Amino acid sequence: MRRFSSLFLGLALLLSHAAAAVSSAEQDVPRSRFMRPGTRVGEIIDYELSYAHAPDLEVIFPDSTAEFKPFEYVGKTFYPTRTRRGQSIDRTVYHLRTFALDSVQRLSLPVTILRGNDTVAVASTAAVVRLLRTATVAAGAAQAPVLQQNTTPLPVPTQFNYPYWLAGAGVLALALGGFFVGFRRTLRLRYQRYRLRKNHVYFLAQYARHIERFTLSRSLTNMERAITLWKNYLTGLEDNTINSLTTREIVAHYENDHDVNTALRITDRVIYGNQFSEEEAETDMAFVLLRDFAERRYELVSARLRA
Incomplete structure (x- = not known):
């Protein structure tokens, strides 16, 4: 009887430790979200990545070389680490845009943790954004409306061709220099x-x-x-x-x-x-x-x- 009691007590302690580890792991997951629920093609949208961790933990957030597909990186705004009640919070807002046509698009950026000479990549929660359509379809229409062709050229403002003018100025300078040296x-x-x-x-x-x-x-x-x-x-x-x-x-x-x-x-x-x-x-x-x-x-x- 005593043997079964000891076994039951050890199993209870093991389960409590496992539950605490699971709860701690859930708290250590980086959080990510889009600042708006929807976006349009080519429109810049802000993606927030935050991570709450122990103050002594060294954390590296992704830079411009990270994988942002299906989004494109435009820029970022990072905020200083805040520590309160024994917990530090890092936060960075990435400015992204998409040209993909999927109705729902997801993104999950990993956070890198330094532990001595090793690094551990921790994936963040997935953030979801919906693509807002700009072309409306009439109610009850079976097909998309037929596109109308317009081949009338639009006026394009003339721009100064700096490379050609600089090349011409260089050739002219060389010619004048050669003329001056020769004569x-x-x-x-x-x-x-x-x-x-x-x-x-x-x-x-x-x-x-x-x-x-x-x-x-x-x-x-x-x-x-x-x-x-x-x-x-x-x-x-x-x-x-x-x-x-x-x-x-x-x-x-x-x-x-x-x-x-x-x-x-x-x-x-x-x-x-x-x-x-x-x-x-x-x-x-x-x-x-x-x-x-x-x-x-x-x-x-x-x-x-x-x-």
């Missing part, structure tokens, strides 16, 4: 001749203006400005420093050129000695000699660039 010396010489001619025209215009002002006012300031302009022009033209040289040094620099020597001696006598000639022909001749000399130097430099 670099010619282009540089043409540009130098252009600037040389432009500076010479500007010098002649400004030089004539100073001479005109001197003729009208007989002011030494205008004569000094004309001489300074002439020196600065030759300095830039020939890349020298005659604008900082004295008259004697300038004459020596140009190897005692007759026009330069004569013109500068006349202008020095007028400017520094205040010795105006009774006739204006002498000062006019000085201006003409300096202008003609500048013309000759311009032609000399221009011929070097054309060679």
Whole structure:
């Protein structure tokens, strides 16, 4: 009798442990549900996956590489773990859409549990959503309505073709680069001749203006400005420093050129000695000699660039 009593007590304890294990297992199952009971084709619907577990348990929820069929993954929103009264809850909402035509569609995502070096996948409860039809069928109709054909083309807005334009711009840049490399010396010489001619025209215009002002006012300031302009022009033209040289040094620099020597001696006598000639022909001749000399130097430099 005692033996049967011990056997019955052991069997009762075993059944109670099994019931507790079953109850615990039921509590440990991840829960999933759709946030709406129905959805349309291509419409985004939220799928919630939650799992209540012990705080010391390491849990991994599915990411974008999981199997979502018959749904397509669009995105997800995850929430921080909340622990209350010795129980932690993880929750993630997945944004999905479907293009399947089944009236009822199901999804059950597994949750991965880390236990040392091993992992255990625990399936969640299945969530169900119904597909809402957008094409209505008339009551009592045996077949679906006949589709009406419409082949009239609809206007399509023109879009900018970035790849082709970028490729064209690249080819054009390469062509321009090759042209520049091949004709670099010619282009540089043409540009130098252009600037040389432009500076010479500007010098002649400004030089004539100073001479005109001197003729009208007989002011030494205008004569000094004309001489300074002439020196600065030759300095830039020939890349020298005659604008900082004295008259004697300038004459020596140009190897005692007759026009330069004569013109500068006349202008020095007028400017520094205040010795105006009774006739204006002498000062006019000085201006003409300096202008003609500048013309000759311009032609000399221009011929070097054309060679």
